[in-house]
Each structure stands twice: as C-alpha cells, then as structure tokens.
Amino acid sequence: MxxxxxxxxxxxxxxxxxxxxxxxxxxxxxxxxxxxxxxxxxxxxxxxxxxxxxxxxxxxxxxxxxxxxxxxxxxxxxxxxxxxxxxxxxxxxxxxxxxxxxxxxxxxxxxxxxxxxxxxxxxxxxxxxxxxxxxxxxxxxxLPAAVGGMFGAKLQSLSTVVSNFTLQLVGIPAVAEGNVIWLSSQPLGVAEACNGLRMLTAFFAISVATCFILDRPVWQKVVLLASAPFVGVVANVFRITLIGIIYEQEPGEAMSKFAHDFAGWTMMPFAIVILVIELWVLSGLILPDDSTLPYHDDAPV
Incomplete structure (x- = not known):
C-alpha cells in the first residue's frame, strides 16, 4: 500500500x-x-x-x-x-x-x-x-501596419473635421485644410499621434475588461462594446477642441506645449466618465421582474 x-x-x-x-x-x-x-x-x-x-x-x-x-x-x-x-x-x-x-x-x-x-x-x-x-x-x-495605418488615417481625418466643427460651434473661427485646423492665432495640426487610435484601443480595452468584470445582461455588454469606438472618437475630439480653445485664448509656444499635455491627461478621465454615465443609463433600462411588482387581488382582469 x-x-x-x-x-x-x-x-x-x-x-x-x-x-x-x-x-x-x-x-x-x-x-x-x-x-x-x-x-x-x-x-x-x-x-x-x-x-x-x-x-x-x-x-x-x-x-x-x-x-x-x-x-x-x-x-x-x-x-x-x-x-x-x-x-x-x-x-x-x-x-x-x-x-x-x-x-x-x-x-x-x-x-x-x-x-x-x-x-x-x-x-x-x-x-x-x-x-x-x-x-x-x-x-x-x-496591429498589422496596414490595418493600423488605414484606421489611423481615417480617424485622423474624422477627428479633424469634427473638431473643426466643434470649434466653430463654440464660437472660435476655424477652417480645416487637410489635417490642419487654421485658427485666428495659429494653425493646429492634427498629427498622426493625435489621430485617436491610441485612445480608441485603450478605451476598447477598458470596455472589454468592464464587460468581464460586471454582471450585466449580454445585450448591455454588446451595447457597451459597440459604443466604445464612438466614445474613443468623442474623447479625442474633446482633446483637440480643448487644445484649440487654449491656443486661441493664450497663444505661445509654452502654452501650446502645456495645452497638448493637459488635454492628453484629460482624455482618459473624460472617456471613463462617459463610460460610467453609459452604465448608469443602461441600468435604468432594466425592467423590474414581475415578482417585485405590487400585486392586488382586486385588480381588474
């Protein structure tokens, strides 16, 4: 034995x-x-x-x-x-x-x-x-270079157009030419590093991790993942618009560098706030179970 x-x-x-x-x-x-x-x-x-x-x-x-x-x-x-x-x-x-x-x-x-x-x-x-x-x-x-380049170029163009429209919406004169937004004080170039691919990838990763962690219905997780690209683009537009506003108010090389850094720091918190709001809205869309509803015997049939 x-x-x-x-x-x-x-x-x-x-x-x-x-x-x-x-x-x-x-x-x-x-x-x-x-x-x-x-x-x-x-x-x-x-x-x-x-x-x-x-x-x-x-x-x-x-x-x-x-x-x-x-x-x-x-x-x-x-x-x-x-x-x-x-x-x-x-x-x-x-x-x-x-x-x-x-x-x-x-x-x-x-x-x-x-x-x-x-x-x-x-x-x-x-x-x-x-x-x-x-x-x-x-x-x-x-990502493969071809895929990253294709998405990066499209995001760069989209971010330029939407940011230009947003700047005009808040009352700042802006004209988009290629991937450059011309302000009254100085040009604002939407470089490849600012195309939003980094933000999109990082936020999509956060959304996937959130879906793994939270106990939510499948349809809510699908909505969360489907909205991740949209939120990533919105966060990048927020960043470029914020830089444009700072450029317009305080032109100068030192302020330009600060604007880039500060706007970059605010991107992820801004996106996470949108994620939290989205989760809160989705929670409100859940209908209560029949067992939790008040029941009256004298209710008409």
Whole structure:
C-alpha cells in the first residue's frame, strides 16, 4: 500500500516537473518576443497601454479565482493533446514570422502559445477560468501596419473635421485644410499621434475588461462594446477642441506645449466618465421582474 502511494506521489512529482520544464522552455523561447513587445510599448505612443495589459490579465485571473479548477478536474488526454497542438501552432506561426520577417506573426504567436499552455495544464475547466485573461492579452499586441495605418488615417481625418466643427460651434473661427485646423492665432495640426487610435484601443480595452468584470445582461455588454469606438472618437475630439480653445485664448509656444499635455491627461478621465454615465443609463433600462411588482387581488382582469 505504501509503495503504491509512493509511486503515485512520484508520478505527480514527475508531472509537475515536466510542466515546469515545458513552461520554462516556452518562456526562454519567447523571451525575445517579450523584449520586442516592451520596445514597441516604449517607442510607439499608440501602444503605450501595453505595459498595463498583462497586469490587468493577471488581475482578471484573481477576480475569477472562484473558477479555479480542483486538482481532480485538471488533466485528461484530450485537453493535453489539444494544448500541445495549439502550442505547436503558435510555434509554427512564430517560425513563419521569423522566416518572412513579419513582426505581426512573431508577436501574435504569443496568444496561441498561452492558450495552449492554459488548456494543456489546466484542462477545459482551466480554460473556463482563464479565457478572459487570454483574450485580453490581445490588446498588448500591435496591429498589422496596414490595418493600423488605414484606421489611423481615417480617424485622423474624422477627428479633424469634427473638431473643426466643434470649434466653430463654440464660437472660435476655424477652417480645416487637410489635417490642419487654421485658427485666428495659429494653425493646429492634427498629427498622426493625435489621430485617436491610441485612445480608441485603450478605451476598447477598458470596455472589454468592464464587460468581464460586471454582471450585466449580454445585450448591455454588446451595447457597451459597440459604443466604445464612438466614445474613443468623442474623447479625442474633446482633446483637440480643448487644445484649440487654449491656443486661441493664450497663444505661445509654452502654452501650446502645456495645452497638448493637459488635454492628453484629460482624455482618459473624460472617456471613463462617459463610460460610467453609459452604465448608469443602461441600468435604468432594466425592467423590474414581475415578482417585485405590487400585486392586488382586486385588480381588474
């Protein structure tokens, strides 16, 4: 009997050792990808939020800790096989990226590797626990250059037109020419860094995290996600309009720099306020359950 227990203990110990070895190998193999992502987050303004994405993903794991599978629920040939296949797919995607010098394929190969590791180690119950964190990691990965450039150019043009109209609406003379808004005091250029893509991506990430956290009906979460691009554009227009107002009131190089910094700081709080208001409005749209309504026996039928 004792020998059987020793055999089981040794088997479990060897499993833990094997899992730890596999995880270490994957971390070492993808270490350079992590360094590449860190460099992207540091150098590209549109990806500066990437530093916070892994932290939020870990927090989501803690938030959903009640779904952590028990020891008896972990394992199974099917989940291990599926995990290994997905990991190999991620490695193949990375090899393709290295071979064809594609940064997009190299960085996005992280997702299937993480997903396969979760399934292989935690089983299907582990996937149920960790899938929001795995999905959220996508926000730390750069968009393909063609996609980012296309959306960035359209957002830049849209932000210029709407901001120009808003400035005129508040009584400031403004004329849009290309991606430049001409004020009476000085021109206000809507540069690529001000196109709103960074705000749009960051706010969409916040909206997704909010949907994972809050216990709301599915239709409310769909509305919240669908409105995220609109709120991101509105926040960016608010920023450009605020800069234009400051430019018009206090022209000068020092004030211009302050206007850019100050308006940038106010973008995210402004967007979060809109998010809170939206959640409050959606809460008011929920009809009370029939059981909570007053009932009178003498009510006419």
């Amino acid at each position: 004792a020998s059987e227990k020793n055999i089981i203990a040794e088997h479990k110990s060897s499993q833990v050792t094997l899992v730890g070895l596999v995880v270490c190998i994957l971390v070492i193999a993808f270490w350079s990808v992590g360094l590449t992502l860190t460099r992207i987050w540091s150098s590209q303004p549109d990806m500066s939020h990437g530093f916070f994405v892994p932290i939020v993903s870990l927090w989501l794991l803690w938030f959903r800790s009640d779904l952590i599978p028990e020891k008896g629920e972990i394992g199974g040939v099917g989940s291990v096989f599926a995990g290994v296949v997905i990991i190999l797919l991620g490695i193949a995607i990375r090899c393709f990226g290295i071979l064809y010098h594609s940064l997009t394929f190299e960085t996005w190969s992280v997702l299937p590797v993480v997903l396969g590791t979760v399934i292989g180690i935690g089983g299907w119950k582990g996937l149920r626990w960790a899938w929001p964190s795995v999905v959220f990691l996508a926000f730390m990965l750069p």
